[in-house]
Amino acid sequence: MSVETREFQTEVRDLLHLMIHSLYSNQEIFLRELISNASDACDKLRFEAIARPELLGSDELAVELSVDEAAGTLTIKDNGIGMSRQDVIDNLGTIARSGTRKFMESLSGDQKKDSQLIGQFGVGFYSAFIVADKVTVLTKRGDEEAVRWESDGQGQFSVEPSFKLDRGTEVILHLREDAKDFTHLPRIEGIVRRYSDHIGLPIRLRKKEGEVETLNQASAFWTRPKNELKDEDYQHFYQHLTHDFAPALAWAHHKVEGTLEYTSLLYIPTRAPFDLWDREQSRGVQLYVKRVFIMDKAAELLPAYLRFVRGLVDSADLPLNVSRELLQGNRTVEKIRSALVKRVLDMLEDIAEKRPEDYARFWQTFGAVLKEGIVEDQANRERVARLCRFHSSAQSGEQPEVTLPKYVERMGAEQNAIYYLTADNLSTARSSPHLEGFRARNLEVLLLTDRIDEWVVSHLSEFEGKKLESVARASKDLEAKIETPEKAKHEGEYKETLERAQTLLGARVEAVRLSSRLTESPSCLVAGEYAMSRRFEEMLRRAGEQAPASRPILELNPTHPLVERLKDLSADEDFGDLVELLLAQAQLAEGAQLDDPAAFVKRLNRLLLAQAAPGSRIIV
Numbered sequence: 001m002s003v004e005t006r007e008f009q010t011e012v013r014d015l016l017h018l019m020i021h022s023l024y025s026n027q028e029i030f031l032r033e034l035i036s037n038a039s040d041a042c043d044k045l046r047f048e049a050i051a052r053p054e055l056l057g058s059d060e061l062a063v064e065l066s067v068d069e070a071a072g073t074l075t076i077k078d079n080g081i082g083m084s085r086q087d088v089i090d091n092l093g094t095i096a097r098s099g100t101r102k103f104m105e106s107l108s109g110d111q112k113k114d115s116q117l118i119g120q121f122g123v124g125f126y127s128a129f130i131v132a133d134k135v136t137v138l139t140k141r142g143d144e145e146a147v148r149w150e151s152d153g154q155g156q157f158s159v160e161p162s163f164k165l166d167r168g169t170e171v172i173l174h175l176r177e178d179a180k181d182f183t184h185l186p187r188i189e190g191i192v193r194r195y196s197d198h199i200g201l202p203i204r205l206r207k208k209e210g211e212v213e214t215l216n217q218a219s220a221f222w223t224r225p226k227n228e229l230k231d232e233d234y235q236h237f238y239q240h241l242t243h244d245f246a247p248a249l250a251w252a253h254h255k256v257e258g259t260l261e262y263t264s265l266l267y268i269p270t271r272a273p274f275d276l277w278d279r280e281q282s283r284g285v286q287l288y289v290k291r292v293f294i295m296d297k298a299a300e301l302l303p304a305y306l307r308f309v310r311g312l313v314d315s316a317d318l319p320l321n322v323s324r325e326l327l328q329g330n331r332t333v334e335k336i337r338s339a340l341v342k343r344v345l346d347m348l349e350d351i352a353e354k355r356p357e358d359y360a361r362f363w364q365t366f367g368a369v370l371k372e373g374i375v376e377d378q379a380n381r382e383r384v385a386r387l388c389r390f391h392s393s394a395q396s397g398e399q400p401e402v403t404l405p406k407y408v409e410r411m412g413a414e415q416n417a418i419y420y421l422t423a424d425n426l427s428t429a430r431s432s433p434h435l436e437g438f439r440a441r442n443l444e445v446l447l448l449t450d451r452i453d454e455w456v457v458s459h460l461s462e463f464e465g466k467k468l469e470s471v472a473r474a475s476k477d478l479e480a481k482i483e484t485p486e487k488a489k490h491e492g493e494y495k496e497t498l499e500r501a502q503t504l505l506g507a508r509v510e511a512v513r514l515s516s517r518l519t520e521s522p523s524c525l526v527a528g529e530y531a532m533s534r535r536f537e538e539m540l541r542r543a544g545e546q547a548p549a550s551r552p553i554l555e556l557n558p559t560h561p562l563v564e565r566l567k568d569l570s571a572d573e574d575f576g577d578l579v580e581l582l583l584a585q586a587q588l589a590e591g592a593q594l595d596d597p598a599a600f601v602k603r604l605n606r607l608l609l610a611q612a613a614p615g616s617r618i619i620v
């Protein structure tokens with residue numbers, strides 16, 4: 001087969017354009033990316049050799065860097081898995097990685113930041129064009145014919161059969177004029193030592209006289225003794241592992257020996273990956289068996305609510321040929337997993353205690369994910385609950401700061417439940433009529449505004465022996481706490497009015513009654529004691545799901561002039577308008593949608609006009 005020329009896929013072309021024209025402020029990252037690819041290729045070969053040991057034979061896997069000053073080239077060579085012709089075409093030109101578009105979309109225009117994004121989005125190979133005006137790849141996979149790929153990064157690349165004696169890949173960079181100093185050996189040495197020291201295979205530099213020097217320690221990072229590793233080393237390894245340029249927030253490195261033998265190195269990132277919200281996506285840590293890389297994102301090793309954790313586990317007990325299926329229900333894996341969960345929670349507790357500001361940032365980024373643990377992880381429910389941060393009626397800042405232990409500590413002797421209110425957002429929550437009675441009596445209410453909160457409270461029925469109670473739900477206990485002595489007096493006065501209103505609203509409400517919780521607003525809706533929460537129903541409805549048609553209780557504030565006015569209205573039409581209005585107001589205040597907004601508007605206008613017209617009765 002002769003030379004074949006192909007077009008780069010559009011997104012790849014855009015990306016290349018960007019590399020070539022704008023990412024020169026942090027040129028040296030290309031070396032890290034290419035060494036990382038070479039090292040991945042060696043890991044892949046080692047993995048294939050588990051089933052077919054003859055592939056590896058007695059080869060020592062390594063990466064070798066060499067320069068040709070006269071030709072102005074730098075070559076990165078590995079004896080890893082290599083690529084077939086189809087691999088080359090797919091991987092280096094025609095199939096854009098899933099991250100490419102997201103990468104292009106997240107560019108900020110700030111070159112430094114943008115270049116840092118490159119690795120994170122899995123577009124590493126193309127970074128070669130930051131320093132090269134032509135890149136040649138010579139590669140051979142197994143028994144297949146060797147392939148030569150070449151491109152100047154301008155829109156096309158060529159592929160042709162070639163000759164190469166041994167398995168693996170060579171990436172030859174024809175350095176641009178302004179990047180010629182990458183043939184300078186001390187420069188290369190410095191970069192490699194800085195970025196690649198923790199890589200588990202030797203990275204060698206071919207010196208002038210043919211001698212070769214190994215630049216790194218070439219032992220898997222996590223196997224090194226903890227006391228030899230500095231914070232900086234952990235951060236470098238984190239970068240290598242995740243391509244995340246922001247430093248990790250914390251890490252935990254453990255070697256476990258005994259009945260179970262494994263090493264774990266877990267990191268908590270500072271910022272969220274772009275697919276954090278996809279529960280199926282970026283989950284789990286890397287799995288190694290006896291230092292051989294087995295798989296990325298081994299979902300079995302961590303529960304979904306800890307999907308922000310990055311890192312690896314190197315087990316001595318699992319078989320080398322372990323597959324994803326085998327991991328499921330495996331006793332060893334289960335034991336490791338529960339130990340990892342404990343370690344992550346330990347880490348988080350430690351940050352929360354010693355670095356509250358960092359914890360606040362962590363919570364802002366990952367809190368809503370961690371909270372899923374209350375639903376998902378029964379065994380650690382209380383620990384996760386302690387790590388949660390909430391808004392509350394006792395706090396006015398934008399950051400949630402209240403913890404359940406703190407709330408319980410502040411509770412008065414007579415308070416026996418933890419009060420909460422769920423709402424779509426903080427401002428709806430803060431101005432909710434349901435809070436009025438609690439505010440007036442200085443009872444703190446947690447304000448829960450994440451979507452997941454409804455599930456959280458349905459799973460966390462109590463904390464430290466205190467029940468969680470919604471302030472938007474009918475409950476004798478709760479109402480007794482806030483009831484005023486005058487309410488009993490009002491009951492008699494309003495008996496007939498309430499009955500009229502009830503008859504008028506019919507099956508739309510469970511009951512109409514006087515409220516203990518209102519001090520300012522005229523009306524609110526509460527859910528029956530055993531009914532589904534109103535917000536949960538509303539969420540189901542918005543999601544297009546069938547919500548059980550439970551009926552709310554309409555509560556009226558007996559001291560509000562509008563409600564007082566009801567008592568005096570004899571004409572059915574006016575009475576009806578006002579009752580409907582009180583019901584609609586209560587719905588609006590909880591952020592719900594009205595069943596018939598146009599009718600509401602009409603009614604409101606009718607009442608406003610009646611008020612404005614000379615000689616008319618004034619309602620408010």
Ligand SMILES: Nc1ncnc2c1ncn2[C@@H]1O[C@H](COP(=O)(O)OP(=O)(O)OP(=O)(O)O)[C@@H](O)[C@H]1O
Pocket residue numbers: 033036037038040041078080081082083091092097119120121122123124125126169243
């Ligand atoms: N030295 C190499 N040996 C074998 N295959 C390689 C080599 N370099 C690149 N590849 C192949 O090309 C693909 C694309 O590489 P690229 O660096 O762009 O992305 P990636 O390695 O998948 O992502 P990331 O850079 O984030 O690790 C790789 O997934 C791999 O299949």
